[in-house]
Amino acid sequence: MNVAKVVNEMIxxxxxxxxxxxxxxxxxxLVDMYPTKYFLESEARKVVTGLFTANEFVHATxxxxxxxxxxxxxxxxxxxxxSVAAAKVAxxxxxxxxGLTHNKEASLLxxxxxxxxxxxxxxxxxxxxxxxxxxxxxxxxxxxTEGYSYYEAFQNGFEKINGIIxxxxxxxxxxxxEFANQYQNEELFYILSSGASYGHAYGFAICSLMEMQxxxxxxxxxxxxxxxxxxxxxxxxxxxxxxxxxRTRALDLRVKTFLDQYAEKVEVVDAKELGINxxxxxxxxxxxxxxFYSIMCVYRQALADVRNHPLETRRYMGKVAY
Numbered sequence: 001m002n003v004a005k006v007v008n009e010m011i012x013x014x015x016x017x018x019x020x021x022x023x024x025x026x027x028x029x030l031v032d033m034y035p036t037k038y039f040l041e042s043e044a045r046k047v048v049t050g051l052f053t054a055n056e057f058v059h060a061t062x063x064x065x066x067x068x069x070x071x072x073x074x075x076x077x078x079x080x081x082x083s084v085a086a087a088k089v090a091x092x093x094x095x096x097x098x099g100l101t102h103n104k105e106a107s108l109l110x111x112x113x114x115x116x117x118x119x120x121x122x123x124x125x126x127x128x129x130x131x132x133x134x135x136x137x138x139x140x141x142x143x144x145t146e147g148y149s150y151y152e153a154f155q156n157g158f159e160k161i162n163g164i165i166x167x168x169x170x171x172x173x174x175x176x177x178e179f180a181n182q183y184q185n186e187e188l189f190y191i192l193s194s195g196a197s198y199g200h201a202y203g204f205a206i207c208s209l210m211e212m213q214x215x216x217x218x219x220x221x222x223x224x225x226x227x228x229x230x231x232x233x234x235x236x237x238x239x240x241x242x243x244x245x246x247r248t249r250a251l252d253l254r255v256k257t258f259l260d261q262y263a264e265k266v267e268v269v270d271a272k273e274l275g276i277n278x279x280x281x282x283x284x285x286x287x288x289x290x291x292f293y294s295i296m297c298v299y300r301q302a303l304a305d306v307r308n309h310p311l312e313t314r315r316y317m318g319k320v321a322y
Contacts, residue, residue: 054080
């Protein structure tokens, strides 16, 4: 489905244009939405943005939700009960809804005015994955409602990012195996980043490590590290630092300087080193998390292999009542 066409149709059906964009999902799908939250909060002058875990959207629905609101709901399987319920609530309030899923038969589609059945898997182009599609939707909304000076730079970025990722995966291949061998017996990791990528620091903690590897993990915003969390820094605790290219790079490098002095178990993944700075300076920061997601998938696979703990292994999810 064409992103620009969908957004045009929705705006033409509103009274005042799109006044709010609500991003609603659970788990990894919610993580995919964080870059869009950051983008709109950074660039929009009028459009209000909200990021909600689906069940909270259902139980604590924002009072601003109205007929000029856009609610984007993402669910990989398309049948997550909380996400389907959130889309239903959005429709009951007269909002415009977009559903994203990998499942053509998803229940989510019943409450979606427009649907994007996205690509998935190692062979897919990341611009056709949910994180990029949701960001593209936001760029279109902002361009058509307020105007956006760097629209073309964004489109060029979407064309470049898949190639950057493929080269980046090759660059880190050996490093990820070293990381896995070194840290296979660790039970706790802290993941740090900033800007549009903080959501992926959170996502790598809760999905890749906690869900998929049954390891303790926590995310720390680089800007908050020096306001409490740095007191746990020692030479025994592993830290993974995702260094952005763009406006918040200074926050990540400040953390790196401290960790270089007071920690020993530190893995730094630097987007600039991986070649993301071929994307225009004005928009590059919004592409960091798209790169980090794919690169950190290589890390988690290496860790799963050496720990003999397949990424698909679960003891509760889909197995017990919850």
